[in-house]
Amino acid sequence: MNIQTAPPATGVKSGKIKIPSLYEFENGLFDGGDTDFPLDAFNLVLQGLVNAIHKSLNFPIPFICAAILAVASSCIGNAARLKVKEGWNESAMELFLLVADPGTGKTHPVALMLRRLYELQRKSKSEYDTALAARSAWERLSKKEKEEGGYEEPPIPKFKQYVIGDISEEGTIEVLSHNPRGVLQHNDEGMGLVNNQGRYSKKSNGSETINSVFSNTDINNYRKSSGITYVSNPFLSFIGGIHPNTVREFAGERRSDNGNTDRMLIFWLDNYVKAPFNDNELDPQILATWDSIVDKLLLLPMGVDEARNPLPEIIKFTPKARELYKEWYQSNADEINATNDHTIKSVYSKFDIHVVRLSLIIHLLNQACATETDCIELKDVDTEAVESAIKLSAYLKSNALKFRAAISSNNSQAKYSDAAKQKLYSALPDKFKTGEALRIREELNILSDITVKRWLEGEQKLFKKVKHGEYEKCI
DSSP states (O other), rough: OEEEOOOTTTTOOOOOOOOOGGSSSTSSSSOTTTTTOGGHHHHHHHHHHHHHHHHHOOHOOOOHHHHHHHHHHHHGGGEEEEEEEETTTEEEOOEEEOOOOOSSSSSHHHHHHHHHHHHHHHHHHHHHHHHHHHHHHHHHHHHHHHHTTOOOOOOOOOOSEEOOOOOHHHHHHHHHHOOTTEEEEEEEEEEEHHHHHHOOOSSSOOOHHHHHHHHOOOEEETTTTTTTEEHHHHOOOEEEEGGGGGHHHHHHHHHHTTTTGEEEEEEOOSSSSOOOOOOOOHHHHHHHHHHHHHHHHSSOOOOTTTTTEOEEEEBOOOOHHHHHHHHHHHHHHHHHOOOHHHHHHOOOHHOOOHHHHHHHHHHHHHHHHOOOOSOOOOOOOOOHHHHHHHHHHHHHHHHHHHHHHHHHHHHHHHHHHHHHHHHHHHOSSSSEHHHHHHHHHHHHSSHHHHHHHHHHHHTTEEEEEETTEEEEEOO
């Protein structure tokens, strides 16, 4: 097989880059903050970076760290995989979900850590527009003009993307087909991941695509309008936020049953206290440091085969790191086998994969911070990275169980809501107008006007819409 190397990402800086040590950060050592998040799972450079951002901008530490991991995950993409044993390789792909009340700072830390990727994407879009204009100009020429002018056919341009947002399942597959290294999906409101993935299909809620990208299974998508789209080794990381009271809606029945929520890394912020305004200015060198780390991860070469499909570099654990992972794996298995709780079994089982993937991400972040040049040497994953992944896994396991408990709690509330709807349905006449339904709801003192309106519009099995604002009961 002829193994080639894909060109580096557009606009990424190369050359000697100096990464400051922890002691070069003006704010000094991490002071513990107001969180139980294991910041010591990160190297000293990243600890200093996180602490400086937290002290200046009051961003929650767990959310800054989640954004760091998500960006690093997508920058690595299909460049590298970690081999556990023969037949078991893991990518750096992860899904990060931030859970907190409105106004607690889910949006801004993610936007800050994504700024470099958006900067590169804007440059890529400009280059794409220029190439597309050249292609369009060539296509408008007659055959004679092309021959007489000696114009060669310009290649069909492809838009190199780093981040996607509001996009359908079909659109996601199309983007992945043009970006073999992979992309990061960022939805400020995390519901976008599931709502948009099933947007144009009543039968799909996006679970199939999410499952495929999580397991790096090739996507073979057929649409009558566009034909076959085949994506080898799809890579799509995700980061987004939701509110605690939308957990059940986000999980959904099918997504909860098929284990999709257990594939996500949950960063849950409790008891948030908004900090007062401060006069601490963020040193521009902090963001320059992060930009250089992003660039070095993007400069990791991605191998491709003769068909230009991704061919990730396979790295291994060092013997000591493999032994450490093996010990943790057995401990995790013992916890799974010791319980009859199916929720714990489902959640903990996924961490066999999460710990490997986090080890790969943290290892390459450590490499990017340790070298002063743009070239990251793909060394075997060491014990430091595995120890960090294990620390994070303890925090993330706890949050995953909290997430599952919230789903159960919300399910109980949903049962109450269903009972209220049954009561209202029984009280409604066979034919009625929206206003009448709202009046009866008010008399019964149940539900809310907006809930009733959405129910009337959405429950076609229960209600037939005669005309605007008028309905008939179907049962």
